[in-house]
Amino acid sequence: MEAVKIGLLGLGTVGGGVVNVLTRNGREIARRAGRGIRIAHAAARDYNSDAIHGLEEIGRITEDPFEVVEDPDVDIIIELLGGYSPALELVLRAIDNGKQVVTANKALIARHGNEIFAAAQRRGVTVAFEAAVAGGIPIIKALREGLAANHIEWIAGIINGTSNFILTEMRDKGRDFADVLAEAQARGYAEADPTFDVEGIDAAHKLTILGSLAFGIPLQFDKTAIEGITQIDALDVAYAGELGYRIKHLGIARRTGKGVELRVHPTLIPARRLIANVEGVMNAVLVKGDAVGPTLYYGAGAGSEPTASAVLADVVDVVRALTTDPENRVPHLAFQPSQLVDTPVLPLEEVETAYYLRMAALDQPGVMARIAGILGEHGISIEAIQQKEPEEGHTHVPLVMLTHRIREGRMNQAIAEIEGLGTVKGKVVRIRLEHLAG
Amino acid sequence: MEAVKIGLLGLGTVGGGVVNVLTRNGREIARRAGRGIRIAHAAARDYNSDAIHGLEEIGRITEDPFEVVEDPDVDIIIELLGGYSPALELVLRAIDNGKQVVTANKALIARHGNEIFAAAQRRGVTVAFEAAVAGGIPIIKALREGLAANHIEWIAGIINGTSNFILTEMRDKGRDFADVLAEAQARGYAEADPTFDVEGIDAAHKLTILGSLAFGIPLQFDKTAIEGITQIDALDVAYAGELGYRIKHLGIARRTGKGVELRVHPTLIPARRLIANVEGVMNAVLVKGDAVGPTLYYGAGAGSEPTASAVLADVVDVVRALTTDPENRVPHLAFQPSQLVDTPVLPLEEVETAYYLRMAALDQPGVMARIAGILGEHGISIEAIQQKEPEEGHTHVPLVMLTHRIREGRMNQAIAEIEGLGTVKGKVVRIRLEHLAG
DSSP states (O other), rough: OOEEEEEEOOOOOOHHHHHHHHHHHHHHHHHSSSSEEEEEEEEOSSOOTTTOOOOOGEEEESOHHHHHHTTOOEEEEEEOOOOOTHHHHHHHHHHHHHHHEEEEOOOHHHHHHHHHHHHHHHOOOOOOOGGSSSTTTTTTHHHIITTTTTTTTEEEEEOHHHHHHHHHHHHHHHOOEEEEEEEHEEEEEEOOSSHHHTHHHHHHEEEHHHHHHTTOOOOOGGGGOOSSSTTTHHHHHHHHHHTTTTEEEEEEEEEEESOOEEEEEEEEETTSSSSGGGOOEEEEEEEETTTEEEEEEEOOOOHHOOOOOOOHHHHHHHHHHHHOGGGGOOBBBBBBBGGGGOOOOGGGGEEEEEEEEEEEEOOOOOHHHHHHHHHHHTOOOEEEEEEOOOOTTTTTTEEEEEEEEEEEEEEEHHHHHHHHHHEEEEEEEEEEOOOOOO | OOEEEEEEEEHHHHHHHHHHHHHHHHHHHHHHSSEEEEEEEEEEEOOOOTOOSOOOGSSSSSSSSHHTTTTTTOOOEEEOOSSSSSSSHHHHHHHHOOEEEEEEEHHHHHHHHHHHHHHHHHHHOEEEGGGGSSSTSOOHHIIIITTTTTTEEEEEOOOOOOHHHHHHHHHHHOOOOOHHHHHHHHHHSSSSHEEEEEEEHHHHHHHHHHHHHHHHHOOOOOEEEEESSOOOOOOHHHHHTTTTTTEEEEEEEESSOEEEEEEEEEEEEETGGGGOOTTTTTTEEEEEEETTTEEEEEEEEEEEHHHHHHHHHHHHHHHHHHHHOOGSSSSBBBBBBGGOOOOOOGGGGGOOOEEEEHHHHHHHHOOHHHHHHHHHHOOOOOEEEEEEOTTTTTEEEEEEEEEEEEEEEHHHHHHHHHSSTTTTTEEEEEEEEOOOOO
16 A cells, blocks of 8 residues: 655754654554655745754755645644644644644644644544653553543643753752753753743643643643742742652643633642652653543653654554544554564563572682672673672671673573582572663 | 443453543543544443442443444444453454444454454454553554654563562562462462462463564464463572562563574563662563654553543544544644633742751850741641751851642741841752652
């Protein structure tokens, strides 16, 4: 089947990410979507051709985005220009032309979503906007589909990475707002004009969208209460910490008997909550449903490829709906049935992990050296070693080690040799260790 | 439009949850799905009619589940019997009869999924199984749809609540495995025969499913390496803690150059990772995609209503696909366009939160009493109060307070009065406080 043809508006940070992810993962994405996806036409004033791979595969590149939305060859428009104009005109034009639309534009959806969705509804097309809230985290899908059986009681989200980075640094280093903001700007985590982020406007756009999805109300950005983090004093961050709290910039949507709350402001939350431990530029959204209880969704809330991940997930959704039979829109195992592969599942002996080891060894000169020697002969390096106090009345001392990564088969051989030593009593306790680093 | 008719197999813990959630949220669910959902026929040997509300709305209740899958009136079968037989026969029969199927049966999918999905594919029906992994957390939807643009590198999940509860208690209280298991059984967190949970078999069923969704490989339960938590010694939990790690029972699926790893075993992970702080019976799945980076999904992994939440989300998916036009399968704002409501958005003065307050007060007798008096007159109770050291050369001392929840309008009045006191200098710092308790 012929590839679906994309019209891409914008080749900046996110647009470049879309091209790069599609270039790198295009075949794997097609195995999931049931059809290839090709950028047939793109519009951009200027772009960094060094940062974008696969530009040569784009059918045409123009400076005029209206040319793209009028292109009869294009099936899906991806709008990544941001702002209200000409984004609104372009999206409405694309809808008029019967094209599916995917956008990452939170301001546009928060302000003009009601109008856009009504137009899409009349024309029978979809406007998808997963990337508009919390970047790569599939929170819109979770609210719209995954939690569809719930009466949503409230949502609390860290949905602006810049603000969270600044608050995290203020706490970790005891520094002032202005000081950290300057650093965030230098590191590219904050814009030269940071107003949208630090005054809470960006978070309010996102919260407006989350509130509508949760409660079934029209988008009402103008009624969302907004307070940013510019007034937060380092002193209060410290005092909150002493009381067992952390200050986070939260977007909160809550149902009450009288109506709905939509508000964005700095908030003390208990330090032991999972969401209180979401640090730096990361985002997280906590959703309380009456049936499911609290659920949390965590990940990168911005950036080139995380946002592209959400944009392209929307594209896959649209392609699946357009292409496959509706009764089997999403394949059972994520990939189309004909596209499953028989990659071998490795036996445990072939698996590499780090290890925690504990053994009971005689407290004599040379014993630890002998054990370390056996590990070394098997290519196992030791990251940490601790000799613990012996239990009362025992002649052997517990020896605890952390090792670097090694194939399990080699570790098993080394352990067998260690257990054969006269100076080590009983079995070696072995627990695998994973750093789970991003 | 006539309601979709469900055939429900099983009225135990999860089946009861499905009836209860549907009874309570049926109207709201229909606003999302575009159509009512009615249990037309249910099968159960025995059930607790005190715990299930809305039984009288079920069209027919029988003891024979085959009667339900043969009922020509039923559109969707929900299979909640668990185990292999007769669940497999019933599911295959339902597929043969052209019915959509929703199941929470992880063992069935992990062992017989390949056969079941092939049959469903041939017959053009869906078999949905969100509830089979991590209960109410929409992790299958995230992998299958939300992260569809990613090359998934690895998954690490806490996917057995019983094991996580036991390991959490062992760490918190320094208790032994056997001791905590007995308590978990008494509290209903562990079965009388806990083998499936503590030996890792249940987690392995779930990991098998996650691995296939992530990597596009057939389900291969027999090749999943399984180790439970029965050998974990309280000593190792303590030593791991001293080294900055926690022991969690993880399901890990990872791609390597040579093949795929599928393994379930106790694992040390750095204590600072978010997933290391998932406690008690809660579940969490950490997914590393090449574009999105690390994302985490957290929530209740079992239980009556959390599992029902996932089952009914699958039902909504199926109803949306069957009912609405395919191009608009999922409504833009989660609810069908005609079903949006104009619940009022409350002004901030009407919002209730707790507060953190800081003010600079003269260190004189009676000052604190006067401030507390003003708060009291406005119905504001104080949860904590601390007097901090004055900054050098200052005559006023910082006074920090946490209050209980109060309407923001009242707090503003109280603050205005406090700021009017001659003994308080400058503005009162006011930051909202939320406990975000489940």
